Amino acid sequence: MNIRNLKTTKERREALEKELHVTLSSVGSFTLDESIASGRNCENMIGATQIPLGIAGPLRIKSIHDSRITKNECYIPLATTEGALVASVNRGCKAIIQSGGALVRAHKVGATRGPVFRMENLTHSTEFYQFLMTHKEDMQSLVQKTSHHLTLINVTSDAVGLYRFVRFVYDTKDAMGMNMVTFATDLLAKYLTEQTGAQPIALAGNYDIDKKPAWLNFLQHRGTMVWAEVVLSQDTLERILKTTAQKMFTVWLAKCMMGSAMSGSIAFNAQFANIIAALFVATGQDVAHVVEGSLGITTAEVVGKTLYISIYLPDLMIGTVGGGTGLSTQHEALSLLGVAGGDRGENAQKFAEIVGAAVLAGEISLLASLAQGTLAAAHARLGRGQKV
Amino acid sequence: MNIRNLKTTKERREALEKELHVTLSSVGSFTLDESIASGRNCENMIGATQIPLGIAGPLRIKSIHDSRITKNECYIPLATTEGALVASVNRGCKAIIQSGGALVRAHKVGATRGPVFRMENLTHSTEFYQFLMTHKEDMQSLVQKTSHHLTLINVTSDAVGLYRFVRFVYDTKDAMGMNMVTFATDLLAKYLTEQTGAQPIALAGNYDIDKKPAWLNFLQHRGTMVWAEVVLSQDTLERILKTTAQKMFTVWLAKCMMGSAMSGSIAFNAQFANIIAALFVATGQDVAHVVEGSLGITTAEVVGKTLYISIYLPDLMIGTVGGGTGLSTQHEALSLLGVAGGDRGENAQKFAEIVGAAVLAGEISLLASLAQGTLAAAHARLGRGQKV
Amino acid sequence: MNIRNLKTTKERREALEKELHVTLSSVGSFTLDESIASGRNCENMIGATQIPLGIAGPLRIKSIHDSRITKNECYIPLATTEGALVASVNRGCKAIIQSGGALVRAHKVGATRGPVFRMENLTHSTEFYQFLMTHKEDMQSLVQKTSHHLTLINVTSDAVGLYRFVRFVYDTKDAMGMNMVTFATDLLAKYLTEQTGAQPIALAGNYDIDKKPAWLNFLQHRGTMVWAEVVLSQDTLERILKTTAQKMFTVWLAKCMMGSAMSGSIAFNAQFANIIAALFVATGQDVAHVVEGSLGITTAEVVGKTLYISIYLPDLMIGTVGGGTGLSTQHEALSLLGVAGGDRGENAQKFAEIVGAAVLAGEISLLASLAQGTLAAAHARLGRGQKV
Amino acid sequence: MNIRNLKTTKERREALEKELHVTLSSVGSFTLDESIASGRNCENMIGATQIPLGIAGPLRIKSIHDSRITKNECYIPLATTEGALVASVNRGCKAIIQSGGALVRAHKVGATRGPVFRMENLTHSTEFYQFLMTHKEDMQSLVQKTSHHLTLINVTSDAVGLYRFVRFVYDTKDAMGMNMVTFATDLLAKYLTEQTGAQPIALAGNYDIDKKPAWLNFLQHRGTMVWAEVVLSQDTLERILKTTAQKMFTVWLAKCMMGSAMSGSIAFNAQFANIIAALFVATGQDVAHVVEGSLGITTAEVVGKTLYISIYLPDLMIGTVGGGTGLSTQHEALSLLGVAGGDRGENAQKFAEIVGAAVLAGEISLLASLAQGTLAAAHARLGRGQKV
Numbered sequence A, B, C, D: 001m002n003i004r005n006l007k008t009t010k011e012r013r014e015a016l017e018k019e020l021h022v023t024l025s026s027v028g029s030f031t032l033d034e035s036i037a038s039g040r041n042c043e044n045m046i047g048a049t050q051i052p053l054g055i056a057g058p059l060r061i062k063s064i065h066d067s068r069i070t071k072n073e074c075y076i077p078l079a080t081t082e083g084a085l086v087a088s089v090n091r092g093c094k095a096i097i098q099s100g101g102a103l104v105r106a107h108k109v110g111a112t113r114g115p116v117f118r119m120e121n122l123t124h125s126t127e128f129y130q131f132l133m134t135h136k137e138d139m140q141s142l143v144q145k146t147s148h149h150l151t152l153i154n155v156t157s158d159a160v161g162l163y164r165f166v167r168f169v170y171d172t173k174d175a176m177g178m179n180m181v182t183f184a185t186d187l188l189a190k191y192l193t194e195q196t197g198a199q200p201i202a203l204a205g206n207y208d209i210d211k212k213p214a215w216l217n218f219l220q221h222r223g224t225m226v227w228a229e230v231v232l233s234q235d236t237l238e239r240i241l242k243t244t245a246q247k248m249f250t251v252w253l254a255k256c257m258m259g260s261a262m263s264g265s266i267a268f269n270a271q272f273a274n275i276i277a278a279l280f281v282a283t284g285q286d287v288a289h290v291v292e293g294s295l296g297i298t299t300a301e302v303v304g305k306t307l308y309i310s311i312y313l314p315d316l317m318i319g320t321v322g323g324g325t326g327l328s329t330q331h332e333a334l335s336l337l338g339v340a341g342g343d344r345g346e347n348a349q350k351f352a353e354i355v356g357a358a359v360l361a362g363e364i365s366l367l368a369s370l371a372q373g374t375l376a377a378a379h380a381r382l383g384r385g386q387k388v
Helices: A009-020 A034-041 A085-098 A122-134 A136-146 A178-196 A215-220 A234-240 A245-262 A272-283 A287-293 A328-336 A346-372 A375-383 B009-020 B034-041 B085-098 B122-134 B136-146 B178-196 B215-220 B234-240 B245-262 B272-283 B287-293 B328-336 B346-372 B375-383 C009-020 C034-041 C085-098 C122-134 C136-146 C178-196 C215-220 C234-240 C245-262 C272-283 C287-293 C328-336 C346-372 C375-383 D009-020 D034-041 D085-098 D122-134 D136-146 D178-196 D215-220 D234-240 D245-262 D272-283 D287-293 D328-336 D346-372 D375-383
Strands: A045-064 A069-079 A102-113 A116-118 A151-160 A163-171 A199-202 A222-232 A296-303 A306-316 B045-064 B069-079 B102-113 B116-118 B151-160 B163-171 B199-202 B222-232 B296-303 B306-316 C045-064 C069-079 C102-113 C116-118 C151-160 C163-171 C199-202 C222-232 C296-303 C306-316 D045-064 D069-079 D102-113 D116-118 D151-160 D163-171 D199-202 D222-232 D296-303 D306-316
Touching: A009 A045, A034 A045, A034 B045, A045 A085, A045 A272, A045 A346, A045 B034, A045 B069, A045 B272, A045 B328, A045 D122, A069 A085, A069 A272, A069 A328, A069 A346, A069 B045, A085 A222, A085 A234, A085 A272, A085 A346, A102 A178, A102 A346, A102 D122, A116 A178, A116 B245, A122 A136, A122 A151, A122 A163, A122 A178, A122 D045, A122 D102, A122 D222, A136 A151, A136 A178, A151 B245, A151 D306, A163 A178, A163 B245, A178 A199, A178 B375, A199 B245, A215 A306, A215 D215, A222 A287, A222 A346, A222 D122, A234 A245, A234 A306, A245 A296, A245 A306, A245 A346, A245 B116, A245 B151, A245 B163, A245 B199, A245 C245, A245 C296, A272 A287, A272 A306, A272 A328, A272 A346, A272 B045, A272 B287, A287 A306, A287 B272, A287 B287, A296 A346, A296 C245, A306 A346, A306 D151, A328 B045, A346 A375, A375 B178, B009 B045, B034 B045, B045 B085, B045 B272, B045 B346, B045 C122, B069 B085, B069 B272, B069 B328, B069 B346, B085 B222, B085 B234, B085 B272, B085 B346, B102 B178, B102 B346, B102 C122, B116 B178, B122 B136, B122 B151, B122 B163, B122 B178, B122 C045, B122 C102, B122 C222, B136 B151, B136 B178, B151 C306, B163 B178, B178 B199, B215 B306, B215 C215, B222 B287, B222 B346, B222 C122, B234 B245, B234 B306, B245 B296, B245 B306, B245 B346, B245 D245, B245 D296, B272 B287, B272 B306, B272 B328, B272 B346, B287 B306, B296 B346, B296 D245, B306 B346, B306 C151, B346 B375, C009 C045, C034 C045, C034 D045, C045 C085, C045 C272, C045 C346, C045 D034, C045 D069, C045 D272, C045 D328, C069 C085, C069 C272, C069 C328, C069 C346, C069 D045, C085 C222, C085 C234, C085 C272, C085 C346, C102 C178, C102 C346, C116 C178, C116 D245, C122 C136, C122 C151, C122 C163, C122 C178, C136 C151, C136 C178, C151 D245, C163 C178, C163 D245, C178 C199, C178 D375, C199 D245, C215 C306, C222 C287, C222 C346, C234 C245, C234 C306, C245 C296, C245 C306, C245 C346, C245 D116, C245 D151, C245 D163, C245 D199, C272 C287, C272 C306, C272 C328, C272 C346, C272 D045, C272 D287, C287 C306, C287 D272, C287 D287, C296 C346, C306 C346, C328 D045, C346 C375, C375 D178, D009 D045, D034 D045, D045 D085, D045 D272, D045 D346, D069 D085, D069 D272, D069 D328, D069 D346, D085 D222, D085 D234, D085 D272, D085 D346, D102 D178, D102 D346, D116 D178, D122 D136, D122 D151, D122 D163, D122 D178, D136 D151, D136 D178, D163 D178, D178 D199, D215 D306, D222 D287, D222 D346, D234 D245, D234 D306, D245 D296, D245 D306, D245 D346, D272 D287, D272 D306, D272 D328, D272 D346, D287 D306, D296 D346, D306 D346, D346 D375
Parallel strands: A045 A102, B045 B102, C045 C102, D045 D102
Antiparallel strands: A045 A069, A045 B045, A102 A163, A102 A222, A116 A163, A116 A199, A151 A163, A222 A306, A296 A306, B045 B069, B102 B163, B102 B222, B116 B163, B116 B199, B151 B163, B222 B306, B296 B306, C045 C069, C045 D045, C102 C163, C102 C222, C116 C163, C116 C199, C151 C163, C222 C306, C296 C306, D045 D069, D102 D163, D102 D222, D116 D163, D116 D199, D151 D163, D222 D306, D296 D306
């Protein structure tokens, strides 16, 4: 069987069924728009994978902007195959709403692309750096020619031996934007080669660093940074979370800080990745960016009989236009959140705030479960098909 | 709107549509078995998310077992919304098959759960450790009572201050198994508390460490370890990859080793996460485990005019039964690979080998693109909806 | 000037003075035994560097052995040029003694050497691993021939691509032992090459990993692991440390856990390196091992009005014989601690306990200073030459 | 014995000898100026530790300044107790000089101090950040009042939960400067508390991050960054290093890159710490800063039959005035290098270049030894007292 000779989704699927003696009827029973999907999202398409979509909420968010706070209430769409996850986030949302809502701040850092060049020697590398630092405006002009949605907002560089790494940081408005920034960086790399004689080695030299866990993204940030916090009232702790401030604090310190330190982790949290993954699948994000979304820290502090709890996401790569966001089920999930589409960056900003608050809900719920000692029981009940 | 009062997927979806003035008709147009999905995989279900499923291959695999090598040829199902990904893996498969197939080895390490206990003091911690090391058989007996699919194969422990972390390692056969090991660990934690007076703090103390990037999993491994390698022939390099061994080596060294070191990364590779994510979504794996799947190293070496290239995955958490693998589209994807179901661990082993070879295909293709300087062009063509 | 032609310390020093027009009279005014030092410790000797040696204490230690606790009281010799350090440790010792002494446990892990080999392919690598795991006794016999002070106690191995890393772990008794283990590993590497056809690349392949900060040593430990703890009484906190349990806890959590996490550090402590460095210089340890000694975690917990505080050193490379320990001033410092010489490992064990307790003293004092807000004042007073 | 009641070095030493029944005559036989040392460098002084001082070289350095290259030739003073180290550096110097000298660049980043504050909530944290970013000039004015040798050159900040970390970066001219920057930071912390209501938790919150291995210092740099490189000629490789370019490259790739990656290290080099430690002890640096000096990367590349080799130190904390640099033997070592004293930063810059070139010499020699397979033999010869 030669895939190249098969022109349609159906032809490819049927050829596979025949060759491998398997049935792909469920894969073939999709309702998404094949012409869009096969043209933009997926080559050699044979059908679609269906992931159950659940809902948690409502979740109440108070967003910090420069000089004011806006309020928002929403339901969180979570696409997952892991029983207990939606129920867990749902409980966290309830705890947040009972405690007056989550205070959230999202700060756009920008998408990065990090090419690597080969220098002739240390002198050349020094000159290249000086050129780079004194030609930011020229590079900004070049970038604007590739897309009016794109702005070059920062350039940093580090060198080792004959290697010179450059990290271009772009404002991509409402798009996650890796394609956009790849084109722009291609242009900038050619410009730099022309002007400085630097030899391009790779357009993406892992100094971006894209879809890999790395301290560079944690410490210098990438995409959007998000903080969310809430003070859980005593009543909430007792009635909804069935635990106490002190017990949750103890679990947090032992697990998120001590346990992560003892494991050599970049992630000092309870379950960021679970919530990020389910939200990313539901809303058409690039799922490989879950790796970066798993980075970050949860903090907790006992204040009298209440518990201050917060999350910090240093590296959230998201968008509300482009990529998978245009597919119909994903678009509906974004619409449900009121953040579909956009071209000024406001929807991506609002979406980032929602992600932050949802991640906070997940942390609250899991830490409470562990403090109660009911984690195993909850999974037995939900993951094995019993009633909620 | 109170979600709890709404009993069916339809009721919840319609209530949301009404309250939020949105349309969720695509989300509602699914064909998966709602009763299974809403019972086992997803609470508060409102529908399903559809992800385009593409196919790459064929891919040829030569698997190393204890004393023999078995051969396998398969097509790789990739569920993704990111244009160019399937085409990229496809090209890698072609390069591998032209070079005689990938040599692959998968070694089962086991699923881990890592509870944390509070000791009275250093003396107590020392005694606890001695108890733990001398009662492995008793604990193995306890574990076998929870499931005949489960075996406790190793126990390690580390201590700091009053904290004592334990890492239980289990053979979960063909299941990814986190639910199973959670139940078993719950039992073991109770046993240890009873026998040693240790105070349980959390059943999962980030010493597992689950769904977070961490050196512990890299260095002591988790799930299944996989290695895959191929020597790309000169002909393959020229005709399929349009580059040379030396150029690919240069990109690899600059990006995967230098770039990752300069970024403080745990992942010394080009795009493990992309392939892992698409395969995990397609086959019903826990998508949050993409975080762990992104860890690992790609190596390259010029041998004459050919290029030796390899990948190493130290922490692959996968299964062919349980979780999302039973949903119909996911099950079909596993069937297409010939690894659906199973109860002796053989399917999970075979699946791990396929994941390894597919990841190798992805590395080959991306490193070649970067060496050619055609990354931006490929994305422009595929990600923006032009013909392949 | 050709150094090779100058035969004595004096000749070299005078030649330098003449050629560079400098005076080296202080460097020349040493009292250490030149024949020993120039023969064993330092080639091309021109004299000696003098470092002020101060004393802190007494420090009270209760050591946990298998089934009993032994007590020890000692003075800590610290060679340093950094004003305020000795005073700081001294205050910590006072706090410890007032609170009844430090409970300490030292556990010998062993010195490691980690050669790297080149395999022919993945099959060869698998076979090599099987050979390694089934020939431990043969290797132990070989090792014993190199020195009767040396025992091979463990062998681990990890592989990536064509690289096979082996980590040999040795009991070196009272010696730090890197020279010994290098000779033994040289023999083992030759044996493995002969038996398996593996090509040796480097005798030390950074899988030891020697004198570099690395998670491998943190997570799998190296040299000796040490834990030390004390419960600081309310009286001690008030009168000696001029602070409270809660304040010290707050500083600890913010600095040692949060600050280290926010900095991407392998060291979750306040000033391990300061104490380790001063003790290592004073007692003739290999000063480059300060890098490994800086790893580790300090913990704190408020218990009523008292503060539980502990330190954990996962990677302490020390010895009481060999290297610089035989030089007269260093030997006197070890004698002052009652741990000079030895051949059964008991002195190194006892010395490790002392290092642990001294490091604990340093943590207590610095965290208290920070809690009081007197760090700057203390440095102004001591580091600038005013009276204690 | 109560140390506080003993007023002189002699009294303390004799009291210890009497109480512990030991001899401290060598410790007492020092020639350094007791009044200076006991006043500024070391409390509770009882004498001095003597470390053998050897010499390697000459070493030839070509330093890159903004628009010109200056040349320098020097001998490297190394205080060490580890046999074979001086000989190793010496061989590296010879290889460098035979290949025309090392090209070196040092770039001053600045000393950092990183206090941590407690915020009231996320809004307060946001406001604090805005205040910080808009009051740099006011803070610079405050800093200049504490010392005319000190300039505040940068301020960065990161936040998590209620914690706000600030990293002040200072130009400390020729001093390492941690005392200076501590005083200045104390003043700035008080100012910020006064102006913003932020509650100071600790003046040093591990966001500096001082004397701990951490990615923050690697990625954002600290103290002085240094690069050094040389192309080893074929003749040098054959006659002095007894190896080939290809063999050294193979060892470098396997050890410094692969081995360090497989060990989870922040240091991708062969033996930075050895050279840094010996130079730091010899020249009166703060020895605990060896931890930071161990960070960095060595690179290698085969160019025909020659080998390009380089080192990169991202975090070198050094000074030529203050601390231990004023002690007579240390001062003589700095004078020997032509960099003693200074107040405009030029000597520290020159010293940084020398450290970089010396570290390069160490890398060349050790990698060559490993390539030759003579490491064990060299240590047997030198570390056990045989002739060079």
